[in-house]
Amino acid sequence: MTTYHFRSDADVKDTLRQFIIRSINLPELADDDDLFESGLVTSLFAIQLMTFIEKTYGIEVDSDDLDIDNFRSLNSASAFVLKKSTANAS
Amino acid sequence: MSRYLPHWLDDVHRTRYAEFQDFVRSNVEPFAADWEREQALPQMALLQIAATGYLGASLPREHGGRAWDIVTFGLLNEAFGRGSPSLTSVITVQAMAAMAILRWGTKEQKSTWLPRLSNGKLIAAFALTEPNAGSALHSLTTTYTRDSLGDYLRLNGVKRWITCAQIAGIFLVFGKLDERPIACIVPRDAPGLTIEPIRELMGFRAAGLATLTFRDVAVPLSNMVGKPGFGLSHVAPIGLHFGRISTACHALGMLRGCVEDSADHAARRKVGDQQVGQFGMIRTLLARMATDLHAATLLCLQACRSADDGATDAFEDALAAKYFTSRAAVRAASDAVQTRGAAGCHESSAASRYYTNAKITEIIEGTTQIHEELLGKMIMARSGMIPNPRRAGQ
DSSP states (O other): OOOOSSOOHHHHHHHHHHHHHHHHOOSOOOTTBOTTSTTSSOTTHHHHHHHHHHHHHTOOOOGGGOOGGGTSSHHHHHHHHHHHHHHHHO | OGGGOOTTOOHHHHHHHHHHHHHHHHHTHHHHHHHHHHTSOOHHHHHHHHHHTGGGTTSOGGGTOOOOOHHHHHHHHHHHHHHOHHHHHHHHHHHHHHHHHHHHOOHHHHHHHHHHHHTTSSOEEEEOOBTTBSSOGGGOOOEEEEOTTSSEEEEEEEEEEETTTTTOSEEEEEEEETTEEEEEEEETTOTTEEEEEOOOOSSOTTSOOEEEEEEEEEEEGGGEESOTTOIIIIIHHHHHHHHHHHHHHHHHHHHHHHHHHHHHHHHHOEETTEEGGGSHHHHHHHHHHHHHHHHHHHHHHHHHHHHHHTOTTHHHHHHHHHHHHHHHHHHHHHHHHHHHGGGGGSTTSHHHHHHHHHHHHTTTTSOHHHHHHHHHHHHHHHTTOSOOOOBTTO
């Protein structure tokens, strides 16, 4: 598992953006674009994104983290990764 | 599968696979036809498989499981799939419920249920399908409502075609709470739950399918797995993912059975003074089946390995493996009957059993058409065919 110990909001957003754009081939993705608006992604995308976050950042998403606001946009997903990383490190 | 095992499988995988095949040859295949005829798995078969620890194959040791990787889980399902569709179904649904609880359950839920699922003292069933919501999962009409006492939910609804429901001690039941999908663990002895066996299926006849009716069943809030709103987006996909891997490998076992049975017949049976295998038309059928087996083996093991790696593509790989292998098993079963001729139409032939059971692997854990829809949508999405997103809050 790849674990990045030093990360910034910009780095995380860039990595997540690349994954999302590769998955759904968007020409561009703004930081506050809603990923779960109807028709944008498949029903499996939510769990694919979660799997990517876990594998890339070495964090475990548990049932307490099940909040759509943690994954709704690049802004929220990046904030979630940084929050979990900080919690793991402390 | 053995002829087509890829080079990267290590000795541990190969040794365990040989152990699974030995178990199936001794304890499963000689009796499987009787189980299907009697439409029930005997207690002895369930005790035997429980004693091996196979029902907790991929659960961690801390929960009493064998902690085997998913490749080994796939090999287990392949070996059992060759022998008995119904007993393999127990492995399938046990994994579906257990892996969903392992992924999203609370510490208490895991410590309460997983050890007993691992040692087979308890069988679980995955209660998702409804009379009017098979493939259309978002049409679930089963409801949970908050009980005035506060610590309970009230469950009402009907679930149909639930595999292993006749023998299960707990059910992972999907429904909606305030229109938000949830999943809860419901014990078999919960007052208000009735279980009506479904008999006379064309295949999987001993897999204990049943209709479940819930009338004001009290479910402790502490039995909720995950959170409201995530039952279909996060809990069900984990179960279905392992269900698809299991079913793909199950179909692979049937496919291998078709190849082996047909090749054996072609080598031994004579028509006039010629072996059946000397006819080009039979060799064509064998070539088709064996090539499908080869391709399906690689797809199934790739799906298992992706799951082991936690790969983002794991879900798509499982869909592709199940989609291809279940259809290949149906084709092979048809060709196996054709190879045998009239003898293949009799219940006593393995080919006839593969023929009636293979089709069911195209239905369970998502129909072929649902797999096409999902895989097609994934391909479309990568091609940029999905509308642009709206801004959050708009």
